Amino acid sequence: MKRLSLVALILFSFVNLKAQSPATPASDVQKALEQKAQLEASSIVKNIPFENIGPTVMSGRIVDLAVNPDNPVEFYAAYASGGLWYTKNNGTSFEPVLDSSPTNNVGDIAVDWTRGTIWVGTGENNSSRSSYAGIGILKSTDKGKTWQNMGLHDSHHIGRIVINPKNPDEVVVAVVGHLYSPNQERGVFKTTDGGKTWKKTLFVSPEAGIIDLAVSPNNFDIQFAASWEKDRKAWNFLGNGDASAIYKSTDAGETWSKVTTKRSGFPTGEGVGRIGLAVFDDNIIYAVHDNQFRRAPEKEEKKKSDLEKEDFKSMSVQDFLALEDKKLNKFLKTNGFQEKYRAENVKQMIRSGVVKPADIAKYLESANTNLFDTPVIGAEVYRSEDGGKSWKIMNEEYIDDVFYSYGYYFAQIRVNPKNKEKVYIAGVPILKSENGGKTWESINRENVHADHHALWINPKMPSHLINGNDGGVNISYDDGETWVKNNSPSVGQFYAINVDNQQPYHVYGGLQDNGVWVGAHNAREDRSWHQSGQYPWKSIMGGDGMQIEIDSRNPDIVYTGYQFGNYFRLNRKDGDRVYIQPKHELGEAPYRFNWQTPILLSPHNQDILYLGGNKLHRSLNQGDDWEAISDDLTKGAKEGNVAYGTLTTISESPFKFGLIYVGSDDGLVHATKNAGGSWERVSNSFPQDLWVSRVVASSHKKERVYVSLNGYRWDDFTPYVYMSDNYGKTWKNISSNLPLSPVNVIKEDPENEDLLFVGTDNGTYVSFDRGNSWEAFSKGLTPAAVHDIVIQPEAKDLLVGTHGRSIFKANIAPLQELNVDLRNKTLHLFAVESIRHSGNWGSSWSKWLEPRIPSMDFKVYTNFSGKVDLKILASNGVEVNAFDVEVDKGFNYVPFDVTFSEKGRKAYLKKKKNAEVKKAKNDQYYLVKGNYKVEISGIGKTETQEFEVK
Numbered sequence: 001m002k003r004l005s006l007v008a009l010i011l012f013s014f015v016n017l018k019a020q021s022p023a024t025p026a027s028d029v030q031k032a033l034e035q036k037a038q039l040e041a042s043s044i045v046k047n048i049p050f051e052n053i054g055p056t057v058m059s060g061r062i063v064d065l066a067v068n069p070d071n072p073v074e075f076y077a078a079y080a081s082g083g084l085w086y087t088k089n090n091g092t093s094f095e096p097v098l099d100s101s102p103t104n105n106v107g108d109i110a111v112d113w114t115r116g117t118i119w120v121g122t123g124e125n126n127s128s129r130s131s132y133a134g135i136g137i138l139k140s141t142d143k144g145k146t147w148q149n150m151g152l153h154d155s156h157h158i159g160r161i162v163i164n165p166k167n168p169d170e171v172v173v174a175v176v177g178h179l180y181s182p183n184q185e186r187g188v189f190k191t192t193d194g195g196k197t198w199k200k201t202l203f204v205s206p207e208a209g210i211i212d213l214a215v216s217p218n219n220f221d222i223q224f225a226a227s228w229e230k231d232r233k234a235w236n237f238l239g240n241g242d243a244s245a246i247y248k249s250t251d252a253g254e255t256w257s258k259v260t261t262k263r264s265g266f267p268t269g270e271g272v273g274r275i276g277l278a279v280f281d282d283n284i285i286y287a288v289h290d291n292q293f294r295r296a297p298e299k300e301e302k303k304k305s306d307l308e309k310e311d312f313k314s315m316s317v318q319d320f321l322a323l324e325d326k327k328l329n330k331f332l333k334t335n336g337f338q339e340k341y342r343a344e345n346v347k348q349m350i351r352s353g354v355v356k357p358a359d360i361a362k363y364l365e366s367a368n369t370n371l372f373d374t375p376v377i378g379a380e381v382y383r384s385e386d387g388g389k390s391w392k393i394m395n396e397e398y399i400d401d402v403f404y405s406y407g408y409y410f411a412q413i414r415v416n417p418k419n420k421e422k423v424y425i426a427g428v429p430i431l432k433s434e435n436g437g438k439t440w441e442s443i444n445r446e447n448v449h450a451d452h453h454a455l456w457i458n459p460k461m462p463s464h465l466i467n468g469n470d471g472g473v474n475i476s477y478d479d480g481e482t483w484v485k486n487n488s489p490s491v492g493q494f495y496a497i498n499v500d501n502q503q504p505y506h507v508y509g510g511l512q513d514n515g516v517w518v519g520a521h522n523a524r525e526d527r528s529w530h531q532s533g534q535y536p537w538k539s540i541m542g543g544d545g546m547q548i549e550i551d552s553r554n555p556d557i558v559y560t561g562y563q564f565g566n567y568f569r570l571n572r573k574d575g576d577r578v579y580i581q582p583k584h585e586l587g588e589a590p591y592r593f594n595w596q597t598p599i600l601l602s603p604h605n606q607d608i609l610y611l612g613g614n615k616l617h618r619s620l621n622q623g624d625d626w627e628a629i630s631d632d633l634t635k636g637a638k639e640g641n642v643a644y645g646t647l648t649t650i651s652e653s654p655f656k657f658g659l660i661y662v663g664s665d666d667g668l669v670h671a672t673k674n675a676g677g678s679w680e681r682v683s684n685s686f687p688q689d690l691w692v693s694r695v696v697a698s699s700h701k702k703e704r705v706y707v708s709l710n711g712y713r714w715d716d717f718t719p720y721v722y723m724s725d726n727y728g729k730t731w732k733n734i735s736s737n738l739p740l741s742p743v744n745v746i747k748e749d750p751e752n753e754d755l756l757f758v759g760t761d762n763g764t765y766v767s768f769d770r771g772n773s774w775e776a777f778s779k780g781l782t783p784a785a786v787h788d789i790v791i792q793p794e795a796k797d798l799l800v801g802t803h804g805r806s807i808f809k810a811n812i813a814p815l816q817e818l819n820v821d822l823r824n825k826t827l828h829l830f831a832v833e834s835i836r837h838s839g840n841w842g843s844s845w846s847k848w849l850e851p852r853i854p855s856m857d858f859k860v861y862t863n864f865s866g867k868v869d870l871k872i873l874a875s876n877g878v879e880v881n882a883f884d885v886e887v888d889k890g891f892n893y894v895p896f897d898v899t900f901s902e903k904g905r906k907a908y909l910k911k912k913k914n915a916e917v918k919k920a921k922n923d924q925y926y927l928v929k930g931n932y933k934v935e936i937s938g939i940g941k942t943e944t945q946e947f948e949v950k
Contacts (some may be wrong), residue, residue, distance in 0.1 A: 023181040023715035023720035024740060025153035029135060032717070033102045033742035036763065039739065039776035042301040044890025045766055047814065049948035050780035050808040051473060052490050052799065053507065054525040056535040058514040060491035060804060062468025063124055065454045066111040072458055075466065078474050080105040080124040081132050081784055081804030082491030085761035088145065091473055092457050097144025097620060103762065104784040104804050105132040109177070110161035112168040117141050119171060119195075120160025125181055125211065125238070126453070127232055127408040129595055130512060130803055131783055133715070134158060139195055150195030154178075154185040156715070160213040164252065164806035166218045169194040172201075172253040174210035174225060179232050181715040182206035188213065188225055190253045201249075202256040207231060208243035210541075215287070217417065221248040224388060225256065226275035230408065234665060234691065234713040238638025240292035241409040244272035247740045248388045259388035266382055267291060268393040269305060276411035280420045284382045286437070287391070287411035288425050290403055295494035307331040312360040320350055320357040335364055341586055343637065355587035366564065366590050366643075379403045379427060381437035383415065394437030402427035412452070426452035430467060432480055443480025451513055470513040483905070490528070490806040495596055496547040497801035499792045500555040508558070509801055510545025517545070521797065521809060524750040537647025540570060549609070559601065559623065564643060565593025565613060569623050574789025576717075580623030591615065592637060592664060593647035612647030616662055616676065629676025634664040636792050636866040651705075653697040659729070660707055669707055682728030683707075693744050694932060703727050712742040712761065719743045721758060723771055734771025737861060747789040751816045757798065761784025764800055768818055781808055814859045814891055829936050829943035830859040835898065836950045837929050851922045855949075858894040858934055865889045869890030872896070872904070875931040878911045887938075894935075898949070899926040 040046060060082050067075040076097070084098035084106060098104060098120065106833035107125040111118050111593045122134025133156040134872050138147045139451035157176040164170035178185025186209035202210065208229040215921040216222035225248075229241030241856035246266065247256040260266035271293030278286040280546040307327060312320075325343035333342055335349075349355045379399040382391045402425065403410050412633075416422035427446040429945040444450065449471025458464035463479040473489040493512035498522070500506050508518045519537030529535045543562025551557035559580070561567035569578045584591050592615035602608035609619045612639075615628040634645040646665050653659035658675030661682075667690045669683035683692075690709040698704030705728055719738040724729040734756075741760035749755035756767040758774070784804035791798055797814040814830045822828055835856050844851050858870065865888050872881040881901045885894050900908065905925050906919055916923050927949050935944045 003817075007410065016771070019761070021182065023178060026136075026185075026718040028740055029717060030153060033135065035737075036739040036741075036776060039765075039774075040778050043775040043777065043779050046777050046779055046810075046890065047892045048777070048779060048810055048815070049893060050778075050810045052525075052780070052811050053521060053807050054263050054490050054523070055492060055519060055535075055806060056488055056525065057535050057537065058492060058511060058517065058539075059449075059487040059489070059504065060493045061126075061470045061473025061512065061513070062454050062472060063106055063126065063449070064108045065456045065466055065468050065473075066109045066118075067456045067458075067466060067700055068111075068113050069459055069527075072464065072466075074454075076109055076111060076118070077468060077489075078109045078120070078454075079489075079491045079804060080103075080126065080128075081105050081130070081493060083782060083784070083804070084109060084120060085489050085491075086145065087486075089483075090853070091475060092429060092488075094489045096489070097140070098138075098147070101138055101147040102783055103135050103138075105134045107134060107158035108160050108174075109218050110163050110171070112163055112368075115141070115168055116143050117168060117483070118144060119163065121155075121160050121161050121173060123155065123157035123176075124318060125157055125159045125176055127230060127237070127560045129180060130495075130785075131157065132803075133179065133717075137161075137195060150191075151198055152185060152189060154183060156183070156208070157210040159209070162213055162220075162223070167192075167354055170196065170252065172213060172215075172223065173198075174213035174218050176211055176228070177206075177209035178715050187209070190254065199702060201253055202227075202247060202326040203422075204245075205229065205243045207240065211274055211411070212277045214279045216279050216282050219282055221250055221252045221498075222279075223253050224259075224277050224279060224285055225249070225253075225279050225708055226287070227448055228274050229272075229743050232408075233640065233642075234640040235642050236645030237408055239290065240271055240273040240274070242268075242270055244275065246275060246277070246287060246388065246426065260391070264391050265393075267293065269293075269918065271376075274408060274411040275699075276413045276425075278413045278415045278423070279419075280415045283387050284415075284420050285388055286413050286415050286423055287382045287384075288411050289380050289382060290411050291380050292407075293377050295375045295377055295398075309335070309364050312357045312692075315357040317350055317357065321347055337363070337586075337949065338583055342587055346586070349586065349837075359587045363584070363586055366645070371416045376405055377502070378405065379410075379425065381423065381425065383436060394433075395440070396438050399425075399431070399440060402431065403427065404932060405430060409451070410453070412455065414455045414457055416462045418456055422462070424467075426455055428452075430455070430469075432481070443476075445483050446482075447485045448474050448483050449513075479637070490525075491804060492806035493803045494801035494807065495545065495598070495787055497790055497799055497807060498548045498550060499790050499799060500550045501552060501792075501794065502555050505792050505795060506520075506555065507807060508548040508550065508560070509807060510541075510548060510560065511900065512803065513544050515539050515543060515545045515562070516541035516548060518558075521792070521795075521799075523885050528790045533722065540572065541568070544595075546596055547599050547726055549599055551601065552607045553606055555620075559599055559609060561597075563595050563597075565591075565597035565611070567597070567599060567611065578623065580609075580619070581621075582612075582613065582617040582626035582628070589637075592634075592643050592646045593644060594648055596648065596933045598647055598662075599652045600650040602657065603654045604651055604652070608661070610650050610652070612650050612662060614646055616647065616650065616660070618676070630662075630670070630672070630679055633662055633667045633670045633679065634668060638666075642734075648692055649695045651695050651697040651701060654699050655702040659697065659702070661694040661695040661697055662831060663707065665691050667692060667709070669695055669728065670929060671705075673727070673811065682724070682727075686722070687711075690714070690716075690720060693742075694717075694746050696746055696748055698748055698753070699726065699750055700748070706746050706748060706756075707731070708743040708746045708758065710742045710744060715817070717742055719758075719760060721746055732768075732771075736767075736771060736773055738765060738774050744785065744787050745789050748792050749812070749816060751796075752818070754817060754819070757789050759789050759800065764789070766815065768815075768823075777810075780810075781805075805880050814861065818861070823863070825940040825941075826862070826863055827938050827943050828861040829934065829945050830861070832856070832858060832934060834945035834948040834950055835879055837927075841898070841926045842922040842924045844921075847921075851920070853922075854898045854926065856898060858896060858936065858945075860887060860892045860894055860936060862887050862892065862938065864939060866938065868936055870894065870896075871935040872927075873933045873935060874908055875914075875933075876908075876911050878904070878907045880927065880932070897924075898927050900927060
């Protein structure tokens with residue numbers, strides 16, 4: 001028996017080792033960042049610019065604030081995946097200061113206001129589905145112009161940074177560690193030489209990091225640290241454990257002792273969850289605790305007259321059949337059962353044994369029921385008045401509707417620096433207590449977003465608050481009674497984007513916790529909307545915004561929704577909204593829907609909609625009715641509190657109706673050639689158990705299909721990209737020279753079959769040879785995670801949806817033309833678009849306003865780097881302007897200000913005697929209406945193109 005047990009143990013260990021991809025070593029991540037920098041420097045597209053088109057008004061998730069206590073109109077706002085932003089005018093405007101670093105992912109910040117030194121702990125301190133890993137500790141001594149990595153490369157996520165106010169080279173850091181795997185570089189780290197060297201002073205376990213660190217305001221020697229044991233997997237999040245506790249240091253973080261012992265009054269054991277800390281003085285310390293111990297059973301209430309879900313779980317067939325039809329019908333109708341399930345029909349199903357009474361309760365459950373229905377204690381507040389030796393719970397009743405059972409996203413507490421009884425806790429709402437935590441009131445207001453993560457209290461004027469939440473920054477001067485919203489950075493966290501074919505075309509996007517928005521791609525992005533009251537982007541859905549499909553026949557018909565497959569068909573013209581989520585049959589296991597449930601309108605018929613649960617569903621009438629056209633296309637349900645074993649991506653070939661590919665979150669790709677009549681698994685040769693982030697049926701070759709896999713949820717940052725030219729029977733790895741970073745999307749160009757784009761967790765790449773090699777595509781982009789890429793075919797625009805810096809746009813018409821012949825040319829000038837003349841060029845309606853300045857780009861490809869000469873010739877052959885410019889090998893966009901040179905103006909007027917060229921108010925002479933030709937020369941080669949000033 002002992003031998004059998006040992007064999008079983010070895011086998012179990014082997015299976016689990018094989019199932020989990022190893023976390024990518026920090027040294028490999030550092031090499032990948034160097035590789036990316038080299039690719040950016042040598043890229044042939046490095047001069048093609050991206051433009052950020054917003055939107056800005058909904059903002060994104062804040063994780064921390066650093067405010068100058070002597071001048072509180074100056075502060076930094078740290079966004080989870082949107083970088084670090086600086087304001088010196090109380091949030092009226094912000095400027096980014098982390099964009100020159102290799103990451104936009106931030107967990108915490110600290111500022112030495114005396115010397116202007118900024119410390120950034122990279123990697124978000126929350127443990128959300130989209131909490132991205134960092135690359136260690138960054139430091140800037142020039143207010144963010146340049147950054148130096150000071151180490152702790154394998155920390156991944158950093159909880160808190162504190163600086164000794166008397167010695168700014170002494171810094172203590174709380175390291176959370178890896179999100180999806182155990183690691184050693186977690187705990188408390190300290191430097192006394194400004195980050196040159198680090199000492200690990202507290203290590204709890206490979207699974208428990210330090211989520212918070214708080215210092216006595218008058219004594220840097222006294223510090224408290226909160227450890228947090230957690231285990232996140234794609235299918236489950238366990239945010240509690242024995243190793244979660246509070247530690248104290250009396251020597252500035254050099255040594256630590258646990259203060260939450262069994263006799264301390266603070267909870268201990270398996271149910272201890274995330275802890276947040278606030279220190280009032282050397283003796284008074286507050287802690288907010290996400291208590292995961294189960295609640296004591298409530299006293300049984302008097303039996304209600306109405307039926308409830310729980311009633312059916314233990315109900316006998318006889319008792320069910322004895323129910324009054326009226327009472328049963330009321331329950332069925334109230335709980336959204338399909339029309340066919342009414343008392344008479346359901347009783348007949350029960351009589352015949354097709355279903356059981358318990359199936360009534362089962363019908364109402366979903367894959368994420370465990371996440372929201374867990375009866376845990378939840379948020380609670382403790383206080384110590386003896387320096388942490390003993391703790392007392394302060395809240396008199398449960399603090400409900402604050403953490404909602406998922407405190408992995410919350411646990412921040414602050415105490416008024418002048419009043420030990422005034423305390424704030426941050427959760428879904430932000431709450432305030434005037435009596436040390438006994439009772440609470442909400443200070444969320446009408447213009448304050450939910451989900452709060454940061455709060456600064458002005459030590460000199462405690463009614464002045466600055467709050468950071470999932471919707472950005474809010475400021476209050478009356479202790480939370482009223483708030484100002486300060487959102488101007490473009491930091492939206494997009495999950496998915498799409499475009500329509502209107503003129504101008506509109507861009508749609510689903511955002512983390514900020515719903516679904518739509519706006520014209522050329523919408524003006526400035527503050528003028530404050531006066532008009534009309535922001536150019538409009539919200540069309542709440543919740544966590546997900547995928548969007550737009551009917552190509554009518555852009556008013558939009559399909560979109562929020563997390564876990566809650567989708568709707570919208571008619572934006574008449575405001576109609578129809579809920580369209582497919583419903584399982586009574587007696588059938590509930591469908592499982594991914595957080596980001598995939599949907600797709602068939603390219604063959606815009607009335608046909610596909611939606612992926614664990615099965616693929618198809619509607620032939622715009623979502624009114626559904627049929628499952630597959631069995632379960634995943635490995636099946638997995639025990640946990642996160643929906644898993646779900647489809648994540650759908651693609652139908654434009655060549656053939658019913659040639660469909662789907663991918664799942666547990667690593668499977670299936671294909672059908674007969675509209676779901678039969679399915680074939682085509683992913684057996686792939687690395688196993690990875691998230692299928694995208695499957696794309698080619699629009700150029702019927703047999704071709706692309707797949708990207710994502711190992712982020714194993715802390716595996718390898719880029720996995722594959723192509724098949726035989727419906728997935730065999731695959732070619734086309735990740736080639738992509739730097740290490742998980743791949744979220746692959747996009748095939750609709751015009752050039754060799755042109756591909758990928759979006760990763762830190763950038764965008766382009767291939768001109770179908771994945772044999774990749775170029776960094778990054779001018780104007782930041783290193784925010786790219787979640788989605790779409791192409792507007794008529795405008796030839798590439799839209800990039802980032803999870804942290806909103807949406808970027810670049811025109812790719814020249815890229816689509818690149819082929820072997822063009823690439824071998826010394827010099828090539830692409831077609832030049834005409835420009836429409838305006839009498840307002842160089843002027844404005846008021847001398848106090850900036851003049852309107854026209855511009856156009858000459859798009860050039862060269863196979864050399866050096867100088868080229870440009871001449872602008874009028875239709876009569878006169879040279880009206882000339883200049884030279886330095887170009888790099890590859891694509892170059894050469895700007896032209898549409899002016900005559902002084903020499904060119906005189907020559908033009910001499911040749912064309914009746915012409916009139918007026919001086920604009922800015923003293924420039926702009927080209928008049930007519931036909932022109934641009935001529936570009938270099939290395940003995942000349943290219944010309946004509947254009948018109950209309």
